[in-house]
Amino acid sequence: MFVDKVQIRIKAGKGGDGAISFHREKYVAAGGPDGGDGGRGGNVVFMVDTNLSTLVDFKFKRRYIAQDGEPGRNKRCNGKSAPDLVIKVPKGTVIRDADTGRIMADMSAQEAIVLAKGGNGGWGNTHFATPTRQVPRFAKPGLPGEEYTIDMELKLLADVGLVGFPNVGKSTLISVVSAAKPKIANYHFTTLTPVLGVVSVEEGKSFVMADIPGLIQGASEGIGLGHEFLRHVERCRLILHVVDVSGIEGRDPIEDFKAINEELKNFNEELASRPQIVAANKCDMATPEQIASFRTFIEGQGYEMFEISAATRSGAQPLVYAISKLLDTLPPIKQYEVEHVPLSEIEKKIKNEFQIHMEDGIYVVEGDWLMQVLGLVDVNDYESLQYFQRVLRKSGIIDKLEEMGIQEGDTVSILNFEFDYIR
Numbered sequence: 001m002f003v004d005k006v007q008i009r010i011k012a013g014k015g016g017d018g019a020i021s022f023h024r025e026k027y028v029a030a031g032g033p034d035g036g037d038g039g040r041g042g043n044v045v046f047m048v049d050t051n052l053s054t055l056v057d058f059k060f061k062r063r064y065i066a067q068d069g070e071p072g073r074n075k076r077c078n079g080k081s082a083p084d085l086v087i088k089v090p091k092g093t094v095i096r097d098a099d100t101g102r103i104m105a106d107m108s109a110q111e112a113i114v115l116a117k118g119g120n121g122g123w124g125n126t127h128f129a130t131p132t133r134q135v136p137r138f139a140k141p142g143l144p145g146e147e148y149t150i151d152m153e154l155k156l157l158a159d160v161g162l163v164g165f166p167n168v169g170k171s172t173l174i175s176v177v178s179a180a181k182p183k184i185a186n187y188h189f190t191t192l193t194p195v196l197g198v199v200s201v202e203e204g205k206s207f208v209m210a211d212i213p214g215l216i217q218g219a220s221e222g223i224g225l226g227h228e229f230l231r232h233v234e235r236c237r238l239i240l241h242v243v244d245v246s247g248i249e250g251r252d253p254i255e256d257f258k259a260i261n262e263e264l265k266n267f268n269e270e271l272a273s274r275p276q277i278v279a280a281n282k283c284d285m286a287t288p289e290q291i292a293s294f295r296t297f298i299e300g301q302g303y304e305m306f307e308i309s310a311a312t313r314s315g316a317q318p319l320v321y322a323i324s325k326l327l328d329t330l331p332p333i334k335q336y337e338v339e340h341v342p343l344s345e346i347e348k349k350i351k352n353e354f355q356i357h358m359e360d361g362i363y364v365v366e367g368d369w370l371m372q373v374l375g376l377v378d379v380n381d382y383e384s385l386q387y388f389q390r391v392l393r394k395s396g397i398i399d400k401l402e403e404m405g406i407q408e409g410d411t412v413s414i415l416n417f418e419f420d421y422i423r
């Protein structure tokens with residue numbers, strides 16, 4: 001079964017809670033705190049698996065939950081962090097946050113990505129001993145992991161997309177220019193799922209061609225099969241429009257050509273203006289007059305046309321060279337840009353709900369949204385920390401801290417994350 005669109009739910013693991021425990025030893029009256037930290041919750045990681053070519057597995061399993069981190073224990077034993085939950089997807093899968101529509105990943109630009117971060121483990125009470133507080137009877141709980149409902153869509157990666165009415169010879173063509181072996185038969189909708197083929201042009205030079213089911217009038221409104229598959233030509237750099245010029249099926253090639261382009265336009269305006277080459281197929285069955293009048297029309301429209309017979313292979317090689325030459329001048333395959341959660345939205349939310357209080361000489365900042373921001377921060381990554389700093393500043397947290405008299409070197413605690421304040 002070919003499936004190229006699914007919705008699933010992912011949830012990263014919760015961090016383990018920090019432990020509250022005190023050192024116990026014979027003859028030692030009151031031992032210090034020795035509660036260990038909780039381990040990190042498992043991330044949910046997406047990884048490209050080139051052996052996969054459909055999202056069918058996700059039709060049957062829709063919830064993916066990573067394990068929680070282990071809680072801390074006594075004797076300063078830290079809980080184990082949970083392993084990442086790795087989800088394998090075919091190359092070309094585009095992942096969106098179903099709630100906001102934001103693009104989270106394009107699994108053609110990236111091989112692997114952490115989509116939901118596991119929560120940090122909570123600190124054990126060992127961390128909270130100070131000269132004035134020798135018996136800290138508290139620890140921090142682990143933070144929840146991120147969770148999302150995501151829409152996944154497979155958009156195949158091909159340089160050239162074959163489009164045309166059913167039975168015009170698209171599959172025959174891909175079978176003669178590449179090693180792909182699609183089903184070929186004399187009836188409509190022989191091809192039911194997209195097929196990719198690598199076309200080699202010359203030593204060290206090749207491009208990828210995608211064969212999709214035939215389109216019919218109304219395809220863009222969901223009639224027939226083609227519409228479901230047009231998303232697979234959305235990334236193509238070039239459209240190869242195959243037309244049957246022989247009229248053996250009683251159709252008019254000019255009308256066919258117009259109808260298909262109309263469908264492309266209805267599906268996606270931009271798709272219709274994608275560079276397009278026309279392959280006039282079944283020339284072995286067409287009269288010179290039929291070919292000539294089609295050529296006049298096509299060239300009049302400003303397209304380049306190639307006479308071919310996929311069945312006899314004639315004309316296929318010049319077509320391949322022409323495609324390759326045109327591809328050299330075109331931009332690379334479209335990648336979807338990952339959209340980060342807009343800063344301004346986060347700032348607004350934080351601004352409305354953060355609170356700061358002092359606890360044992362530490363500035364403690366709290367707020368639900370901070371948790372989500374922290375989920376995006378990687379403390380080992382400079383850019384990420386800068387982003388965090390920007391959020392703190394723009395959402396007014398730094399102003400508030402300064403108002404409260406914070407000084408260089410004072411400790412600020414934001415959830416489980418403690419750092420020295422630097423101006």
Ligand SMILES: Nc1nc2c(ncn2[C@@H]2O[C@H](COP(=O)(O)OP(=O)(O)OP(=O)(O)O)[C@@H](O)[C@H]2O)c(=O)[nH]1
Pocket residue numbers: 164165166167168169170171172173183184185186187188189190191192212213214215281282283284285308309310311312
């Ligand atoms: N005479 C002739 N027949 C051809 C040519 N190319 C393809 N055919 C025949 O046309 C029929 C349909 O070919 P396919 O390659 O399956 O057509 P398709 O466009 O992939 O069709 P769908 O998958 O249904 O959209 C088959 O019987 C082919 O043998 C050609 O150049 N000349």
Ligand SMILES: [Mg+2]
Pocket residue numbers: 170171172182183190191211212213214
């Ligand atoms: Mg076919």
